[in-house]
Amino acid sequence: MSLSDLHPISRRSLLGGFAATTALIVLHPFAARANGNQAHLRLMETTDIHVNVMPYDYYADKPNDTMGLARTASIIDSIRAEAGNSMLIDNGDLLQGNPMGDYMAYEKGMKAGDLHPVVKAMNTLGYDCGTLGNHEFNYGLDFMFNTLGGANFPIVCANLTKGMLADDPRKDELHFKPYTILDRKIRDGAGNENPIRIGFIGFVPPQIMVWDAKNLEGRAQTRDIVEAARAWVPVMKEEGADLIVALSHSGIDGHGQSERMENASLYLAGVEGIDAVFTGHQHLVFPGPKTWDDVPGADPVKGTLLGKPAVMGGFWGSHLGLIDLLLEKDGASWKIVDFTCEARPIYHRDDNRKIVADVSDKPEIVAAVTAEHEATLQYVRTPVGKTSAPLYSYFALVADDPSVQIVSNAQTWYIREMLKDSEYKDYPVLSAAAPFKAGGRGGSDYYTDVAAGDIAIKNVADLYLYPNTVQAVLVTGEQVKNWLEMSAGMFNQVTPGAKDAPLLNAHFPSYNFDVIDGVTYQIDLAQPPKYDGDGKVINPDANRIVNLQFGGQPIDPGRKFVVATNNYRAGGGGKFPEIAADKVIFVAPDTNRDVIVRYIVDQGEINPSADDNWSFAPNQGATAIFETGPKGRQYAKDVRGAKIEDAGDGEEGFARFRLIL
Missing domain, CATH: 3.60.21.10 (Metallo-dependent phosphatases)
Known part of the structure; x- marks a missing residue:
């Protein structure tokens, strides 16, 4: 036998x-x-x-x-x-x-x-x-x-x-x-x-x-x-x-x-x-x-x-x-x-x-x-500053999000300071950041949720789970678009007229859903994904990223941009097309968490309001369903750039919401 x-x-x-x-x-x-x-x-x-x-x-x-x-x-x-x-x-x-x-x-x-x-x-x-x-x-x-x-x-x-x-x-x-x-x-x-x-x-x-x-x-x-x-x-x-x-x-x-x-x-x-x-x-x-x-x-x-x-x-x-x-x-x-x-x-x-x-x-x-x-409790309860508004990630996968925004703000602030006297001082600085706590396998409580007021180290660790270090890469406008095309693999295709289609690709980790700040864009879910999870082209004619602009104008595919990110992404983590160690122009001695702490200390009080630099493109007659933590219901009315409505309870303690496209 x-x-x-x-x-x-x-x-x-x-x-x-x-x-x-x-x-x-x-x-x-x-x-x-x-x-x-x-x-x-x-x-x-x-x-x-x-x-x-x-x-x-x-x-x-x-x-x-x-x-x-x-x-x-x-x-x-x-x-x-x-x-x-x-x-x-x-x-x-x-x-x-x-x-x-x-x-x-x-x-x-x-x-x-x-x-x-x-x-x-x-x-x-x-x-x-x-x-x-x-x-x-x-x-x-x-x-x-x-x-x-x-x-x-x-x-x-x-x-x-x-x-x-x-x-x-x-x-x-x-x-x-x-x-x-x-x-x-x-x-x-x-x-x-x-x-x-x-x-x-x-x-x-x-x-x-x-x-x-x-x-x-x-x-x-x-x-x-x-x-x-x-x-x-x-x-x-x-x-x-x-x-x-x-x-x-x-x-x-x-x-x-x-x-x-x-x-x-x-x-x-x-x-x-x-x-x-x-x-x-x-x-x-x-x-x-x-x-x-x-x-x-x-x-x-x-x-x-x-x-x-x-x-x-x-x-x-x-x-x-x-x-x-x-x-x-x-x-x-x-x-x-x-x-x-x-x-x-x-x-x-x-x-x-x-x-x-x-x-x-x-x-x-x-x-x-x-x-x-x-000792850890004492460590994480140490205040480092204040926030004028709540920081939460319940809707980070459907709209520009305050928990991701504050990470991008800190990375941009830091990289501009680091490069101010370098050969890259005149290049525009963008920032790529992703939501780490966005439910999924972590469960219905696995979200960032920080009330307005004091911010302690525990809150910064909550915003940024990993001890990554800051790095910066030099890429073209075309590579910025492909970076975002890869990120858009977070979503399933939603055909026009579809009713309550499943929105999120369960096999795509949220930490690979990079939002790039400093540009504006929309994601067209009627299009299929351009890349698979390994960064290989599967639909060469697909263009989910539409209306990509820098400074209010269509992005120049050949223009060079500095993008602040982390060592994982800059080194090729996530297999994003053309993003690898050969693009790195700056390796920081500081972790992303430390940079966030320093930014908050420098600002004293931060305003984490998202700038709504991305949204979904209109999709005639279509709706899609996604799940988030039930505690997110208190913030649903504040979500900008996406029209959502409560769709009841999901499985395993999650709440269901409908995205109206």
């Missing part, structure tokens, strides 16, 4: 015959039925924690029941108790993602021997292995090494090299061990302990060389994920690994394998010798409905990639990924004869769509990070 022929048992059917109570731990069927030559092994995954140790949203400055390793940790003990044998791993993106991460990096700093709060929490929980995520590199290599050096478990990564790549990946000089083989004792169905060798191999997206070039250039390089796996997995087999588990901080993309793929986990599963795959990076749940239905080779019900067990355990501690294996002794080694896969949540929504916590905090984790939590 091949692995793809196996039929996993869902947890729902598992619990169906039991009266589950808090006092009763129900053994997994594999643990209950294992014979003397069989054993049950449960592999547990956390992924994309992003420093969310506490169930607390530092941006909103309030508790949040959907997040926190302290919550996930509280179900680990019971989940271990359901199993015959268990191991706990982490799949990366630990060190950046909320103000606690920034506090540790920018205020406290990490020296060799210091313990980072997320590492303290993981040591307390007894992790067996981990790998790197792309955000581990955001604060620099030294910070990463000092932080991860405190882990009481091995960190593995097979495709991060120290320098020039050799022809053979096995000759690479690596920053971390490519894999580890852990010798464990496993208890079989008869209660006897047997030796087993379990190998873990880790991978990070090769794109870190673009996203964090300032931290990695000259110090690191990356290999293709599948290429590295094909080189190292046979070595692990030669060294006697009974099982090989891939820790892939890389998502699931079924559009065909390509070199140096960002989301390569599907094809990684196809590497001979790999027995199971833990994935991450995309902040999604696998197995699970809808998202994966059209991915060839992925079974979102069984939880398989190319027939092999696979899990993606959400993000911020929202789920614990579980792969349960029924192992059978095959001579001196072990083989998988059955499996189940699950991503178990820490919360659910009741019939009124209200979030209900399924678990409480694990006291040992809270105690481990209390000091850093309190």
Whole structure:
């Protein structure tokens, strides 16, 4: 029987015959039925924690029941108790993602021997292995090494090299061990302990060389994920690994394998010798409905990639990924004869769509990070200025938006000052900024919402989630138009006369919806998108961007413009046409967040009102539907440049609005 022929048992059917109570731990069927030559092994995954140790949203400055390793940790003990044998791993993106991460990096700093709060929490929980995520590199290599050096478990990564790549990946000089083989004792169905060798191999997206070039250039390089796996997995087999588990901080993309793929986990599963795959990076749940239905080779019900067990355990501690294996002794080694896969949540929504916590905090984790939590609260509550009007992002995808406007204002202010004595001082300065908190996978509360009055550091971090640095590129008017054409991939095509067509492209991330300030334009949704998500032309005759003007006149395609942006976009992040490192004319030493803080301090009081420099072109008789956070209803009447009306409640706690085109 091949692995793809196996039929996993869902947890729902598992619990169906039991009266589950808090006092009763129900053994997994594999643990209950294992014979003397069989054993049950449960592999547990956390992924994309992003420093969310506490169930607390530092941006909103309030508790949040959907997040926190302290919550996930509280179900680990019971989940271990359901199993015959268990191991706990982490799949990366630990060190950046909320103000606690920034506090540790920018205020406290990490020296060799210091313990980072997320590492303290993981040591307390007894992790067996981990790998790197792309955000581990955001604060620099030294910070990463000092932080991860405190882990009481091995960190593995097979495709991060120290320098020039050799022809053979096995000759690479690596920053971390490519894999580890852990010798464990496993208890079989008869209660006897047997030796087993379990190998873990880790991978990070090769794109870190673009996203964090300032931290990695000259110090690191990356290999293709599948290429590295094909080189190292046979070595692990030669060294006697009974099982090989891939820790892939890389998502699931079924559009065909390509070199140096960002989301390569599907094809990684196809590497001979790999027995199971833990994935991450995309902040999604696998197995699970809808998202994966059209991915060839992925079974979102069984939880398989190319027939092999696979899990993606959400993000911020929202789920614990579980792969349960029924192992059978095959001579001196072990083989998988059955499996189940699950991503178990820490919360659910009741019939009124209200979030209900399924678990409480694990006291040992809270105690481990209390000091850093309190210091972070003090850090984020520090006022830096005032705003004369609210800052919110509920309608950032349908109209010019105050939360994006303030970022652009700050970037323009900064770049003009930086270039005032340079050869570029006479070039017009534009600014590109995108909404980071715009619902989507983050949920119906995932929006910026800052009241008028004092602005604190927590509000600036809320406006700009990532510790990107400011950069400026020199581009032509034609390239500005194509930049905006790529951004307009945010929207589905809406044909004239269409009624309540879905507006937003669910596969297009909001952080790639750049609004360019300093020009005016409209987006014609009757046109199809010109580019796909990889920046490839799919409709060469399409022109969604219409009435593009600079200074009240049609933009000159050949005129040069300085555009203020961030290192991610300037380095090619998002695959925008012709926007890459060769266009960069200025690399700032400052993060975009720091620039926003300095701008607010300089102004004293800011006016974040959007200047309505973009809108949708009229579309005869058409309407479209989009979702936003229900708290946005209080601001709906203030939206300018777009005609919208309330269309009731959506799914998963969202509010629906109708855009009248």
